[in-house]
Amino acid sequence: MSAVADPLPSWNEGAAKTAILDFVRKTTDATNPDFVREEDRIATFDQDGTLWVEHPFYAQLAFALQRLAGLAPEHPEWQSTEPYKSALAGDMAAFAKFTMNDLEQLVAATHAGMTTGEFQTIVADWIGKAKHPRWDRPYTDLVYQPMLEVMQYLRASRYTVYIVTGGGQAFVRAYARQVYGSQPEEVIGSSLAAQFGYDANGKAVLMRPPKLLLYDDSSGKPQDIYLFLGRPPRAAFGNSTGDQQMLEYTQSGGGARLMALVLHDDDKREYAYGPDSAQTDTKFGAFTQALYDEAKANNWIIVSIKRDWKRIFPFER
Amino acid sequence: MSAVADPLPSWNEGAAKTAILDFVRKTTDATNPDFVREEDRIATFDQDGTLWVEHPFYAQLAFALQRLAGLAPEHPEWQSTEPYKSALAGDMAAFAKFTMNDLEQLVAATHAGMTTGEFQTIVADWIGKAKHPRWDRPYTDLVYQPMLEVMQYLRASRYTVYIVTGGGQAFVRAYARQVYGSQPEEVIGSSLAAQFGYDANGKAVLMRPPKLLLYDDSSGKPQDIYLFLGRPPRAAFGNSTGDQQMLEYTQSGGGARLMALVLHDDDKREYAYGPDSAQTDTKFGAFTQALYDEAKANNWIIVSIKRDWKRIFPFER
Numbered sequence: 239m240s241a242v243a244d245p246l247p248s249w250n251e252g253a254a255k256t257a258i259l260d261f262v263r264k265t266t267d268a269t270n271p272d273f274v275r276e277e278d279r280i281a282t283f284d285q286d287g288t289l290w291v292e293h294p295f296y297a298q299l300a301f302a303l304q305r306l307a308g309l310a311p312e313h314p315e316w317q318s319t320e321p322y323k324s325a326l327a328g329d330m331a332a333f334a335k336f337t338m339n340d341l342e343q344l345v346a347a348t349h350a351g352m353t354t355g356e357f358q359t360i361v362a363d364w365i366g367k368a369k370h371p372r373w374d375r376p377y378t379d380l381v382y383q384p385m386l387e388v389m390q391y392l393r394a395s396r397y398t399v400y401i402v403t404g405g406g407q408a409f410v411r412a413y414a415r416q417v418y419g420s421q422p423e424e425v426i427g428s429s430l431a432a433q434f435g436y437d438a439n440g441k442a443v444l445m446r447p448p449k450l451l452l453y454d455d456s457s458g459k460p461q462d463i464y465l466f467l468g469r470p471p472r473a474a475f476g477n478s479t480g481d482q483q484m485l486e487y488t489q490s491g492g493g494a495r496l497m498a499l500v501l502h503d504d505d506k507r508e509y510a511y512g513p514d515s516a517q518t519d520t521k522f523g524a525f526t527q528a529l530y531d532e533a534k535a536n537n538w539i540i541v542s543i544k545r546d547w548k549r550i551f552p553f554e555r
Numbered sequence: 556m557s558a559v560a561d562p563l564p565s566w567n568e569g570a571a572k573t574a575i576l577d578f579v580r581k582t583t584d585a586t587n588p589d590f591v592r593e594e595d596r597i598a599t600f601d602q603d604g605t606l607w608v609e610h611p612f613y614a615q616l617a618f619a620l621q622r623l624a625g626l627a628p629e630h631p632e633w634q635s636t637e638p639y640k641s642a643l644a645g646d647m648a649a650f651a652k653f654t655m656n657d658l659e660q661l662v663a664a665t666h667a668g669m670t671t672g673e674f675q676t677i678v679a680d681w682i683g684k685a686k687h688p689r690w691d692r693p694y695t696d697l698v699y700q701p702m703l704e705v706m707q708y709l710r711a712s713r714y715t716v717y718i719v720t721g722g723g724q725a726f727v728r729a730y731a732r733q734v735y736g737s738q739p740e741e742v743i744g745s746s747l748a749a750q751f752g753y754d755a756n757g758k759a760v761l762m763r764p765p766k767l768l769l770y771d772d773s774s775g776k777p778q779d780i781y782l783f784l785g786r787p788p789r790a791a792f793g794n795s796t797g798d799q800q801m802l803e804y805t806q807s808g809g810g811a812r813l814m815a816l817v818l819h820d821d822d823k824r825e826y827a828y829g830p831d832s833a834q835t836d837t838k839f840g841a842f843t844q845a846l847y848d849e850a851k852a853n854n855w856i857i858v859s860i861k862r863d864w865k866r867i868f869p870f871e872r
Contacts, residue, residue: 277738354781411785421594422785432781434774434800442803444781451768451782457751464671464749464761465768466783468728468739483751486759 245391248384248549254498254541258388261496265472266395272494274472276396281473281496282426282463282484283389285403285410287523288477288500289418290381291370293509295330297377298405301364303328305348313347322347346448349406350430353437354444361412375553378417383552385475385500389418392473400471402463403427404455404480404523408446426466428454455480455523460487470495477502480523485538498539501525507550508543562708565701565866571815571858575705578813582789583712589811593713597788598813599743599780599801600706602720602727604794604840605817606735607698608687610826612647614694615722618681620645622665630664639664663765666723667747671761678729692870695734700869702792702817706735709790717788719780720744721772721797721840725763743783745771772797772840777804789813797840802855815856818842824867825860 249255265274286292306316306325316322321340324332336344349357370377389399401420403410407427414420431451432444454462460483463471470491474484477500485497501512502525513527533540543550566572582591603609623633623642633639638657641649653661666674687694706716718737720727724744731737748768749761771779777800780788787808791801794817802814818829819842830844850857860867 407782408785423783425785429782432778434777434804442777442800442807444777444804460751460759460761461749465724465746466740468725468742483759487751487761490759 246387248387248547250546250548252546254539254546257539261473261494262391262395265494279397280467280471281392281397282400282402282471284476284481285401285405288475289385298409300368302344302348342450350446350448352446354408354432354446357408357446358412361409365413378413379553380551381417383549384547399424401425402454402459402484426454426462428452457483459484478523478525479529482529489536498541499533500541501543503542504544563704565704565864567863567865569863571856571863574856578790578811579708579712582811591789596714597784598709598714598790599717599719599788601793601798602718602722605792606702615726617685619661619665659767667763667765669763671749671763674725674763675729678726682730695730696870697868698734700866701864716741718742719771719776719801743771743779745769774800776801795840795842796846799846806853815858816850817858818860820859821861
């Protein structure tokens with residue numbers, strides 16, 4: 239770190255930081271046997287819990303519940319029909335028990351029925367105003383500075399960086415340029431099947447019907463990476479069982495590969511919900527003991543927020 | 556064209572060439588009101604009939620029929636079951652009447668049931684050996700030199716160029732790097748739903764089950780462009796009703812946009828199957844009179860192979 243500026247200044251020295259630096263150095267050094275051509279330098283990042291805070295609930299869930307409340311006056315039947323009733327009541331215990339079908343109904347009610355352009359405006363308006371309850375700051379402030387540095391370091395090293403999220407692709411794309419510097423084509427996520435048609439003036443338009451096309455979590459991640467990119471990434475970052483298959487797919491490519499998991503073990507500065515914690519609901523993924531054991535057995539990097547991150551958020555100076 | 560080298564040397568001077576040059580110049584000139592930022596410089600190209608020869612049948616159809624014949628000894632029941640029977644007999648009259656369901660069965664028999672890596676090898680082996688019946692040359696020799704020049708000119712002008720094909724995405728990706736210089740993520744096409752799993756050694760692997768996920772033709776083109784790229788392209792090139800909606804979507808974005816259709820009107824040097832011809836089967840798209848009228852009404856560029864292309868194939872010197 240002497241003469242050259244440290245590309246990861248928010249990271250403490252340690253095994254995780256060293257592994258990231260070593261990986262990038264060897265894959266970008268044409269004299270190294272692990273050199274990777276620029277066109278194959280692909281890195282993928284999970285979003286929730288990997289690039290920004292996902293507790294006590296996903297930003298997109300807050301969006302869905304607030305939008306549901308806003309639409310409720312037009313749907314009096316929701317007051318007595320599940321899953322709307324519990325969702326409107328903010329009944330988190332009931333929410334934890336929602337099935338995938340319940341969640342799809344909530345997505346249909348809040349994320350569908352408009353044009354793609356209208357949805358983008360709805361999300362952009364919301365994300366500009368909504369605040370995280372703990373920090374009372376925009377969700378977009380709660381990105382992890384150390385991970386932004388990794389994204390930037392990879393891009394400066396001619397890697398193309400993709401977000402691969404179980405969250406909604408159109409939702410994340412609405413703010414990804416501003417927050418991550420990620421273009422729309424660099425965001426892969428769960429998607430409704432857009433439907434082509436024409437507006438009243440005969441102009442081409444894409445609608446959002448309530449029909450799920452891609453569910454980009456767990457096995458969906460490698461499947462969608464293959465669909466979009468045609469090959470495994472060289473580096474992949476996640477934080478839960480929802481990312482397990484993405485990391486396994488990354489490793490399956492052989493040669494120099496970087497697999498990393500963010501471990502949430504800092505209940506003071508952020509949250510602690512790793513294998514030692516009481517979190518048992520794996521509906522949306524969790525860092526389970528089994529995942530920890532798999533990571534260790536395969537030499538995946540475990541990034542401890544407590545030990546490895548000097549600073550967590552950009553606003554902490 | 557004086558001091559600066561002509562980026563489109565295989566094009567005759569005329570309205571089509573001028574329109575392409577003007578579009579690129581104004582969208583890349585920071586002082587022009589039609590300037591487009593580099594991150595939004597997206598161009599999409601249909602493949603069959605736009606980038607390479609599609610007559611008398613698609614290369615991918617030749618692949619499917621030859622692979623079907625190779626697999627037939629393991630499937631004696633195909634000799635007496637449709638659509639396999641007609642396909643194996645090379646009965647083009649019967650083939651012209653195949654339904655989408657028939658075609659899906661042929662795709663299932665020839666394009667599914669192996670890993671993604673195995674399929675890539677199968678296609679690469681085939682494309683390296685197969686020859687077009689008229690020219691007795693590899694299909695990959697039958698790309699249009701003028702269109703390769705447009706792709707190259709756009710790339711040199713910091714456009715990202717995508718192939719958006721009704722053909723199979725994995726099929727086209729298997730040779731797109733070599734033939735078009737297109738990376739896998741720059742090929743959007745019809746796709747089976749890859750399925751994540753593990754091989755006998757516990758290694759992550761993606762299988763190709765016989766399940767269609769994306770049918771990337773007609774309305775599927777703008778839908779998939781939105782899925783992959785999140786916004787309309789700035790320029791789009793096609794040649795048939797299968798590209799109509801892609802061009803309409805491109806135009807819907809407003810501002811400086813380039814919509815172009817290749818008209819096959821040269822039966823001596825290639826084929827003639829435009830609005831004046833006897834081609835009436837629009838199953839896979841055709842250049843109909845209605846499309847011609849829409850193009851004229853919207854100032855889309857019509858590229859006449861006969862008039863606009865000085866040279867058609869790279870091997871013609």
